Amino acid sequence: MESNQYRVLEGNISVPYRWTPGDIYGRFLGGLKEKKILGFRCPECKKVYAPATDICTACYYGFKPEDQVELPDAGVVKSFTVVRANLWPPKPDPEVVSKAIAPTKLVDHPLLWPPDPPYALVAVRIEGADTDFIHMVKGEKNLGKLKVGSKVKAVWGEQREGYLLDLDHFEVV
Amino acid sequence: MERKVAIVGWAQSPIVERDERIHKTEMISRTVAAALSKSGLSIGDIDTVISASCDTMDGASISNVFVVESMGAFMKEESKVEEDGAYAALYAYLRLLTGHHKTALIVAHGRVDTPPQFYSWMMTDPFLLRPLGVEMVSAFALQARSYLSRYNLDERPAAKVVVKNRANGVKNPNTQVRIPISEAEVLKSPVLASPIKLADASPRSEGACALILANRDLARKITPDPVWIEGVGYNHDLYYLGHRDLARPESLARAAQMAYAQAGIKNPRKETDFAEVYEPFSFAELMLYEGLGLAEPGEGRKLVEKGIANLDGAYPVNASGGALCGNPIFVAGLIRMVEAARQLTGQAGEYQIKKDIRRGLVHATSGFCLQSNIVYVLGRDEAKPKPVKVKKQFKAKAKVKVKTKARPTRRKKARRK
Numbered sequence: 001m002e003s004n005q006y007r008v009l010e011g012n013i014s015v016p017y018r019w020t021p022g023d024i025y026g027r028f029l030g031g032l033k034e035k036k037i038l039g040f041r042c043p044e045c046k047k048v049y050a051p052a053t054d055i056c057t058a059c060y061y062g063f064k065p066e067d068q069v070e071l072p073d074a075g076v077v078k079s080f081t082v083v084r085a086n087l088w089p090p091k092p093d094p095e096v097v098s099k100a101i102a103p104t105k106l107v108d109h110p111l112l113w114p115p116d117p118p119y120a121l122v123a124v125r126i127e128g129a130d131t132d133f134i135h136m137v138k139g140e141k142n143l144g145k146l147k148v149g150s151k152v153k154a155v156w157g158e159q160r161e162g163y164l165l166d167l168d169h170f171e172v173v
Numbered sequence: 174m175e176r177k178v179a180i181v182g183w184a185q186s187p188i189v190e191r192d193e194r195i196h197k198t199e200m201i202s203r204t205v206a207a208a209l210s211k212s213g214l215s216i217g218d219i220d221t222v223i224s225a226s227c228d229t230m231d232g233a234s235i236s237n238v239f240v241v242e243s244m245g246a247f248m249k250e251e252s253k254v255e256e257d258g259a260y261a262a263l264y265a266y267l268r269l270l271t272g273h274h275k276t277a278l279i280v281a282h283g284r285v286d287t288p289p290q291f292y293s294w295m296m297t298d299p300f301l302l303r304p305l306g307v308e309m310v311s312a313f314a315l316q317a318r319s320y321l322s323r324y325n326l327d328e329r330p331a332a333k334v335v336v337k338n339r340a341n342g343v344k345n346p347n348t349q350v351r352i353p354i355s356e357a358e359v360l361k362s363p364v365l366a367s368p369i370k371l372a373d374a375s376p377r378s379e380g381a382c383a384l385i386l387a388n389r390d391l392a393r394k395i396t397p398d399p400v401w402i403e404g405v406g407y408n409h410d411l412y413y414l415g416h417r418d419l420a421r422p423e424s425l426a427r428a429a430q431m432a433y434a435q436a437g438i439k440n441p442r443k444e445t446d447f448a449e450v451y452e453p454f455s456f457a458e459l460m461l462y463e464g465l466g467l468a469e470p471g472e473g474r475k476l477v478e479k480g481i482a483n484l485d486g487a488y489p490v491n492a493s494g495g496a497l498c499g500n501p502i503f504v505a506g507l508i509r510m511v512e513a514a515r516q517l518t519g520q521a522g523e524y525q526i527k528k529d530i531r532r533g534l535v536h537a538t539s540g541f542c543l544q545s546n547i548v549y550v551l552g553r554d555e556a557k558p559k560p561v562k563v564k565k566q567f568k569a570k571a572k573v574k575v576k577t578k579a580r581p582t583r584r585k586k587a588r589r590k
Contacts, residue, residue, distance in 0.1 A: 006194045013232060019299045029300065049416070051301055057411055079322065079419060081314030083306070085365040087290045114294065114306025121311050121366070123319070123415050132415030134315070136305055148322040164304045 024063050028052035031070075032166040035156045039129050040067045050129040073154035074173070075126040080137065080146050083117045120146055124170060138169040145172040178269045179392035179399035180551070182212025182385035183511045188349040188378050188499035197231075197284045198243040200381045205245055205280060208383035212395055219385070220274035222246035223265045225258040225281040225503050229292045244280045257281070257451070258382055258507025259537030259547050265386050266402055275388050282381040283501040289377055292502065296541065301413065309453065309541070310374060314366035316419040316542040317456035321368060323420035323471070328368050330474030331455040332359035335372050335497055337477055338452075341484050342494025344523035349378050349499035359455075373455040375500030382507045398518040403532070404438070404550035406431025414542060422543040425464030429536075429548045433466070436532075436550035441466045445550065446530035447489045447516060449509040451537040452496050461536060462490070465548065484524060492516060492524050506537025510549065517553040531555070 021029055024040065028051050031038035039050035044059040050071055055062050115136065120143055123132035137146055152170035160166035184207030186200050209216060222244050228236050237244075237253040244251070250268075254260045258281025265277035285292075293309040321327070339354045354372060362372035392399040408431065410424035411417040429441070438444045448465065452458035462473035467488065476482040482490040491497075493512040496505045513533040515521040535549040 008193055011232070017299075021300050025300055051413075051415070053413065053416065057416055079315050079319040081311055081318055081366040081369070082364070083311050083314075083366040085310075085363065085371075087288075087308065087310065087365070088306070089288070114308075115304075121305060121307065121315055123315060123419075131413075134302060134305065134307065134413075134415045148318065164301060 022054075023065060024052050024054055026162075027065065027068060029162045029164065029166075032164065033160045033162040035073065035154075035160075035166075037071045037073050037126055037133070037154070037167075039069045039071045039126065041069050043067060047130045048128060049131050050126045051131075051133050069128070071129055072127045073156075073167075075124040075129070075133070075152060075170075077122050077146065077148055077150040077152055078125050078132050079123040079148060080120050082120045082143050082146070086117050088114055118143060119169075122146070122152065122170060124152055135164075135167065136169045137172065139171070142172045176401040176403065176552075177389050178266050178386050179389070179401045180384060180510065180514045181387045181392050181395040181399055182208045182214065183383060183514060184208035184211055185347055185382040185504075185508055185511055186380045187347055188380040188501055188508075190349060190377055191285065191379060197282065198240055200284065201240050201243040201280060201282050202245075204282075204381040204383045205243070205278065208278070208385055209245075212385050214276070214385065214395065216245040218276055219245065219249065219278045220276050221250045221265065221268050222252075222278045222280065223261040223268070224251070224253045224279070225256060225261040225507065226253065227255060227283065227292060227503050229295045230283065230285060230287055230289075230502065232286055240282070245278070246280075250274070256503075256539040256545065257537045257547075258384075258504055259451075259510060259535070259549070260407070260506075260539065262384055262386070262507060262510060262549075263405060263407060263547060266405065269386055269388050275391050277386045279384040279386070279507065280381070281383075281504040281507040283503040283505075284379050285377060285502070289502060293541075298412075307414075307541075310369055311366040312414060312541040313454045313457065314369045315414060316460075317368050317454065319419035320456060320460055326471070326474065328360060328370075329356065330459055330477055331368075331373055332356045333474075333477035334452070334455040334458045335359045337483055338455075338458075338491050338495045338497040341492055341524055342498030344484075345494045345498065346522070347499075348494045350376055350494075351498070369454055369456070375453050375496045375505075376498075378499045378501040378505075380499070380501035380504050380508075382501075382504045382511060384507060384510060398553065400514040400517050401552050401554075402549060403552045404432040404434070404436030405547065406433070406435070407545075407547040409545045410543070412540075412544065419542055420460075421470060422460065422464055422546065425461065425538075425543055425546040426466070428546040429465045432534075432548040432550050436552075438550065441534060442488060445532045445534050446528070447492065447513075447526055448534035448536065449491060449493060449513045449516075450495065450534075451506045451509055452491070453500060453505075453538070455497060457538075457543060458490070458495070460543065464543075464546070465534060465536060485527060489526050492521065492526055494524075506539070506547070509535050509537055510551070513549075513551050517551060
């Protein structure tokens with residue numbers, strides 16, 4: 001007879017959220033929709049942040065809309081990692097999740113599941129910026145060429161809605 | 174620094190990948206009971222309890238509320254940190270310094286009820302990092318590449334860290350991975366996120382750890398071998414990975430300097446005897462040598478290449494096998510404190526450092542890419558501790574070795590008021 005002593009309760013938590021980027025982050029994300037990478041220049045130390053941040057980490061200056069500067073959609077790779085192993089269980093079927101947990105289609109959104117490997121995470125120093133933009137490089141051809149110091153250029157998505165992945169990935173030039 | 178607070182007792186559950194035969198509460202209560210038994214105290218002797226655990230892993234808001242009973246924290250002052258247990262020890266230490274409390278129990282528990290990559294993925298902000306699938310492995314891989322590229326290093330020194338720690342882990346009955354590995358095997362292991370390979374990463378682990386601190390007067394009554402906190406430093410770096418220098422974590426150097434200043438240490442390599450550090454990945458340990466001032470920038474590799482950090486080396490690091498042999502998240506840093514205490518009191522058994530040791534460094538980290546760091550300087554009394562037979566954990570009734578007379582009873586406490 002099989003022991004009934006040790007039980008496991010399997011569950012899944014799907015909780016809806018509404019995250020608000022506010023003005024400064026919102027401008028950065030809105031820029032991506034227009035195929036633009038926006039930086040924010042601190043008027044005190046002149047350091048340019050891309051992506052956006054609410055404060056200058058050197059001066060604790062709170063960024064204002066007028067500090068916005070437009071940067072090229074290209075830069076240099078400062079660090080990278082090629083993600084080879086798929087650490088994730090398969091993305092849940094949105095229909096199943098929505099029926100079982102809550103009436104939401106949110107699980108459909110790309111924000112809510114990691115990309116499929118192989119892909120590279122890269123830290124890109126956008127031209128004119130003083131910080132690195134963490135993003136992706138995709139495609140075996142690009143992954144093979146990737147080095148610290150590689151020049152990369154943005155590849156924009158067809159449909160853009162003001163999210164990080166409006167910039168689909170960077171390609172090595 | 175004046176010795177005001179000491180470690181007087183500890184216990185840890187065996188680190189395992191997963192044990193589905195046990196409720197989390199049992200894991201905690203057995204560990205706390207073992208720590209009390211080791212120090213000869215009863216739960217009534219504990220004034221304050223600080224715990225460390227993770228809401229996401231537990232799948233509940235403020236998840237410590239469910240385990241107040243198991244921790245023995247009811248009818249006491251209790252609080253939780255959502256950081257490694259080494260931070261819970263910091264808060265407990267600071268509480269004792271205020272004089273409001275005389276004893277403190279620290280409990281860290283990490284049960285991986287959700288795959289650990291989900292927990293770390295949920296640490297990313299929803300706008301800039303989460304869509305990229307950034308989690309522990311890939312974030313640390315970005316840092317490892319930054320480090321290798323900054324100092325023009327290959328992957329072999331990190332492989333040597335794995336070889337060293339795994340060889341030590343074989344001797345540690347409390348840890349999880351107890352299989353030695355060769356440098357060639359590390360270098361050939363499958364890539365998770367380059368340059369991090371499977372063998373460079375700590376395993377998936379769960380476990381609990383409890384530590385008891387007491388103020389100076391009580392510590393001497395509780396144990397003949399108190400382990401004193403001589404200094405502690407802590408520092409927190411920026412969150413966004415692109416906004417900080419990944420190759421050289423500044424918060425680590427600052428935490429170390431703060432701890433050394435308190436302990437009156439100018440040269441940590443000469444004035445301390447060993448270190449227990451929290452290395453979630455092999456590459457991190459090289460960076461920790463440098464950040465802790467045990468090696469010059471870019472030269473951390475020398476500690477493993479020359480065998481200095483080996484168990485029988487001039488400056489052993491992670492004699493216990495470190496986190497590469499067992500990494501219960503939120504617990505592994507507190508376990509480093511326990512391992513250092515075992516070493517300083519001569520209770521480390523087969524992995525006891527042979528040379529005479531008086532002072533050790535403990536490091537723990539929290540967050541992505543060594544974002545937050547805490548460094549302790551721990552020391553023992555000048556007299557060498559008598560060799561102690563290591564007690565088996567979770568013995569039903571461990572022998573109480575404390576002079577009962579010296580223990581503060583409830584009556585005495587009441588009288589003092």
